[in-house]
Amino acid sequence: MLQVNEHYLKLQASYLFSDIAKRVAAFQDAHPGREVIKLGIGDVTNPLPPACIEAFHKAVDEMGTVAGFRGYGPEQGYDFLREAIAAHDFRARGALVEADEVFVSDGAKCDTGNIQELFSTGAKIAIPDPVYPVYLDTNVMAGRTGVYRDGRYEGIVYLDSTRANNFVPELPREEVDLIYLCFPNNPTGSTISREQLTTWVDFARDSRALILFDAAYEAFIRDPDLPHSIYEIPGAREVAIEFRSYSKSAGFTGTRCAYTVVPRECTAFDAAGNRQAIHPLWNRRHCTKFNGVSYPVQRAAEAVYSPAGQAQCTALIDGYLHNAGLIRAAMTELGYACVGGDNAPYVWIDGGRDSWGFFDLLLEKAGVVCTPGAGFGRCGQGYIRLSAFNSEANVIRAMERIRQALG
Amino acid sequence: MLQVNEHYLKLQASYLFSDIAKRVAAFQDAHPGREVIKLGIGDVTNPLPPACIEAFHKAVDEMGTVAGFRGYGPEQGYDFLREAIAAHDFRARGALVEADEVFVSDGAKCDTGNIQELFSTGAKIAIPDPVYPVYLDTNVMAGRTGVYRDGRYEGIVYLDSTRANNFVPELPREEVDLIYLCFPNNPTGSTISREQLTTWVDFARDSRALILFDAAYEAFIRDPDLPHSIYEIPGAREVAIEFRSYSKSAGFTGTRCAYTVVPRECTAFDAAGNRQAIHPLWNRRHCTKFNGVSYPVQRAAEAVYSPAGQAQCTALIDGYLHNAGLIRAAMTELGYACVGGDNAPYVWIDGGRDSWGFFDLLLEKAGVVCTPGAGFGRCGQGYIRLSAFNSEANVIRAMERIRQALG
Numbered sequence: 094m095l096q097v098n099e100h101y102l103k104l105q106a107s108y109l110f111s112d113i114a115k116r117v118a119a120f121q122d123a124h125p126g127r128e129v130i131k132l133g134i135g136d137v138t139n140p141l142p143p144a145c146i147e148a149f150h151k152a153v154d155e156m157g158t159v160a161g162f163r164g165y166g167p168e169q170g171y172d173f174l175r176e177a178i179a180a181h182d183f184r185a186r187g188a189l190v191e192a193d194e195v196f197v198s199d200g201a202k203c204d205t206g207n208i209q210e211l212f213s214t215g216a217k218i219a220i221p222d223p224v225y226p227v228y229l230d231t232n233v234m235a236g237r238t239g240v241y242r243d244g245r246y247e248g249i250v251y252l253d254s255t256r257a258n259n260f261v262p263e264l265p266r267e268e269v270d271l272i273y274l275c276f277p278n279n280p281t282g283s284t285i286s287r288e289q290l291t292t293w294v295d296f297a298r299d300s301r302a303l304i305l306f307d308a309a310y311e312a313f314i315r316d317p318d319l320p321h322s323i324y325e326i327p328g329a330r331e332v333a334i335e336f337r338s339y340s341k342s343a344g345f346t347g348t349r350c351a352y353t354v355v356p357r358e359c360t361a362f363d364a365a366g367n368r369q370a371i372h373p374l375w376n377r378r379h380c381t382k383f384n385g386v387s388y389p390v391q392r393a394a395e396a397v398y399s400p401a402g403q404a405q406c407t408a409l410i411d412g413y414l415h416n417a418g419l420i421r422a423a424m425t426e427l428g429y430a431c432v433g434g435d436n437a438p439y440v441w442i443d444g445g446r447d448s449w450g451f452f453d454l455l456l457e458k459a460g461v462v463c464t465p466g467a468g469f470g471r472c473g474q475g476y477i478r479l480s481a482f483n484s485e486a487n488v489i490r491a492m493e494r495i496r497q498a499l500g
Numbered sequence: 501m502l503q504v505n506e507h508y509l510k511l512q513a514s515y516l517f518s519d520i521a522k523r524v525a526a527f528q529d530a531h532p533g534r535e536v537i538k539l540g541i542g543d544v545t546n547p548l549p550p551a552c553i554e555a556f557h558k559a560v561d562e563m564g565t566v567a568g569f570r571g572y573g574p575e576q577g578y579d580f581l582r583e584a585i586a587a588h589d590f591r592a593r594g595a596l597v598e599a600d601e602v603f604v605s606d607g608a609k610c611d612t613g614n615i616q617e618l619f620s621t622g623a624k625i626a627i628p629d630p631v632y633p634v635y636l637d638t639n640v641m642a643g644r645t646g647v648y649r650d651g652r653y654e655g656i657v658y659l660d661s662t663r664a665n666n667f668v669p670e671l672p673r674e675e676v677d678l679i680y681l682c683f684p685n686n687p688t689g690s691t692i693s694r695e696q697l698t699t700w701v702d703f704a705r706d707s708r709a710l711i712l713f714d715a716a717y718e719a720f721i722r723d724p725d726l727p728h729s730i731y732e733i734p735g736a737r738e739v740a741i742e743f744r745s746y747s748k749s750a751g752f753t754g755t756r757c758a759y760t761v762v763p764r765e766c767t768a769f770d771a772a773g774n775r776q777a778i779h780p781l782w783n784r785r786h787c788t789k790f791n792g793v794s795y796p797v798q799r800a801a802e803a804v805y806s807p808a809g810q811a812q813c814t815a816l817i818d819g820y821l822h823n824a825g826l827i828r829a830a831m832t833e834l835g836y837a838c839v840g841g842d843n844a845p846y847v848w849i850d851g852g853r854d855s856w857g858f859f860d861l862l863l864e865k866a867g868v869v870c871t872p873g874a875g876f877g878r879c880g881q882g883y884i885r886l887s888a889f890n891s892e893a894n895v896i897r898a899m900e901r902i903r904q905a906l907g
Contacts, residue, residue, distance in 0.1 A: 094677065094773075095619060095620075095677040095678055095708060095710050095768040096622065096677070096771065097620065097769065097776045098617060099620070102770065102776070136571035137571050138571065139566070140563060140565055140568075140569040141564055141569070146561075146564035149796070150557060153553060153557055153796075154557075157550065157553035159547055161547075162546070163754040164751075164753040165753045199606055199756075199791070199794075202789070206789035210641065211508065212502060212505055213502075213504065216503060227788060231789060234617065234785070270503070271502055301501040301502060302501075302502055303502050344569075346791075347569075347571045347572060347794070348563065348794050349791065349792070361504045362502065363506060363509065364503065364506055366501075371504075374505075374508050377508065381633075381634060381637045382609070382614060383609070384607040384610065386606075387754070387755050388755065
């Protein structure tokens with residue numbers, strides 16, 4: 094008799110964004126004439142950069158010819174892309190990353206979800222609150238938590254991100270093994286300074302823990318003092334894995350390409366207390382359970398690093414940051430305390446009331462979809478997230494409608 | 501102190517095809533002038549069908565425009581593709597599959613590797629021998645085995661596929677929970693009859709087990725009496741999950757698209773003995789750890805079902821089957837017992853000697869790369885697999901060289 098993985102049964106309700114989609118669908122059914130502006134889910138809206146489109150087409154053409162056709166590629170990604178990544182995203186900023194430490198994948202969601210498989214089910218997990226739900230859910234599925242009670246899973250060390258700590262969590266007081274950090278942060282849009290990140294790296298080194306650093310929003314950093322990669326921090330290569338994505342930096346949410354960096358020096362321990370390098374473990378997983386990213390997609394990603402691609406991506410991000418600035422200014426003017434939106438596409442807004450209540454209010458009164466902060470964890474209660482991923486015209490209209498509804 | 505998943509440390513050596521690649525590279529270094537013909541790894545060599553290329557380009561164009569751009573798609577795949585699959589691949593053959601039971605993914609390797617996560621780590625696993633290594637390795641990683649000893653992992657029920665049973669394993673005598681079957685088979689090229697498959701379905705129903713049916717090579721079936729889908733067998737919807745791929749049917753090994761069917765009636769049990777539907781569990785996993793297949797790739801896959809796409813894919817497969825026929829005829833003529841090659845792209849050859857020895861012999865004497873059967877399990881010892889995935893000209897030359905070397 095086949096038994097299910099009982100841990101799946103602990104998972105709460107359905108995925109946050111599905112819940113939002115259902116409420117929006119119900120609203121649209123009830124008000125067929127009302128137009129809704131979506132500033133909820135963090136999905137880009139502008140087309141792919143022309144440089145990526147051109148490279149994409151060229152690679153599709155290759156796939157149609159005997160000479161140019163490519164079958165299975167290296168599971169870890171083609172060298173042309175891994176080398177471009179190591180050179181442009183890291184070494185150009187003084188962070189040492191070798192091409193063979195880069196694992197190209199079809200999404201940072203997959204990688205941040207799968208990485209925990211490499212570690213003991215007994216590992217003590219530290220997860221920020223509020224948080225991108227994938228970190229938490231994948232650890233629930235793996236059995237690293239107890240049951241869900243009062244809005245939290247037992248067995249997880251939650252790292253509160255609140256106004257008191259300016260949305261950068263403090264070091265945990267108990268022992269932890271695996272630490273999820275995400276900066277610029279989703280959902281709060283907060284950033285971490287070089288000094289703060291150094292404190293975390295030192296903590297991980299001292300406690301033989303590992304930091305899983307999600308830098309999916311790195312492209313939005315404009316403050317020259319902020320670190321773009323955790324590998325800019327001395328000692329991080331031994332205690333940190335970094336996740337990056339083209340989803341937000343180049344509009345690849347529907348095209349699918351991302352990567353994960355696992356430095357050769359990164360280690361965990363076996364039961365006998367010996368150090369085990371993580372790189373070969375991740376490589377084994379990647380080769381066993383993954384078969385590489387579509388070749389034309391990898392060529393489209395490579396084009397991000399061309400001079401034209403770089404200029405186009407910068408313009409794309411500048412546009413979203415301009416929107417974020419409009420949102421933050423409008424909400425601040427209405428008297429709401431805000432964080433984010435300057436080095437991130439998200440503005441985190443203290444609504445002064447229940448998150449889902451504020452969600453419903455914005456939907457009903459202004460026809461604007463936000464993401465309720467409570468969906469990201471207990472510390473998100475009372476907040477909403479507004480996303481800059483829309484056209485400037487829609488953002489202006491949404492803010493005007495919110496002004497009228499709440500002003 | 502972070503501990504690794506100790507089960508990873510049980511994994512044997514590296515992945516079979518990496519080992520082959522190393523031996524071939526060493527041979528080529530030692531003999532820079534000698535040309536090698538690869539009939540080893542099961543990777544297609546012909547370009548994508550023109551219908552797929554056309555649809556691929558069109559979708560890339562969409563991604564470059566504001567109106568046509570698509571961000572995150574449904575994790576389960578777009579309806580246009582799920583509906584085409586359900587209609588063409590199943591209902592057209594009298595097998596009932598609904599579109600919402602189809603989960604589009606980036607590879608059958610990923611899906612066959614990930615599916616085991618839904619089940620208890622205590623589940624008893626039945627795996628054919630010889631076998632595609634992914635089924636085994638992913639269960640080792642999950643901790644469902646003991647150590648590796650004498651060529652096998654403890655705790656696994658191996659289903660011997662030998663000449664005695666015509667390479668279709670007999671039902672296990674002990675209780676098992678999760679059964680991997682693959683037909684047309686990789687690596688042996690053997691097929692399963694409707695009657696034999698019915699026996700397996702009935703067995704699974706009687707023992708409350710689940711069959712994971714890998715039909716990645718379905719497109720090669722030419723015998724009208726053979727089942728194409730396990731859902732052609734009465735009762736299978738309650739006890740079987742089926743995996744399909746465009747890798748071999750349409751040359752998508754480097755393009756990446758596949759799908760998995762989880763019927764609504766499929767169940768396993770919770771600890772209390774209650775039936776739990778598997779569909780919502782897989783849906784939850786898919787939404788949490790995966791973000792959908794690249795939109796242009798899904799459009800390229802959809803084109804497989806157009807009249808032009810169907811004709812082009814049939815021609816593609818016919819070409820590979822023609823090659824397989826040449827391989828089987830040549831090896832049979834040389835006195836080797838062969839199976840496969842008629843409804844599958846693989847010919848499984850009894851070499852009458854050690855598999856790796858035969859591999860080295862073919863490489864050294866004929867400059868031909870095969871896959872040593874021993875790499876697929878203990879029952880593969882003494883066999884090699886030759887693959888039809890090459891040009892007709894290369895297959896003819898390879899067979900001529902083998903005739904000269906061994907004739």
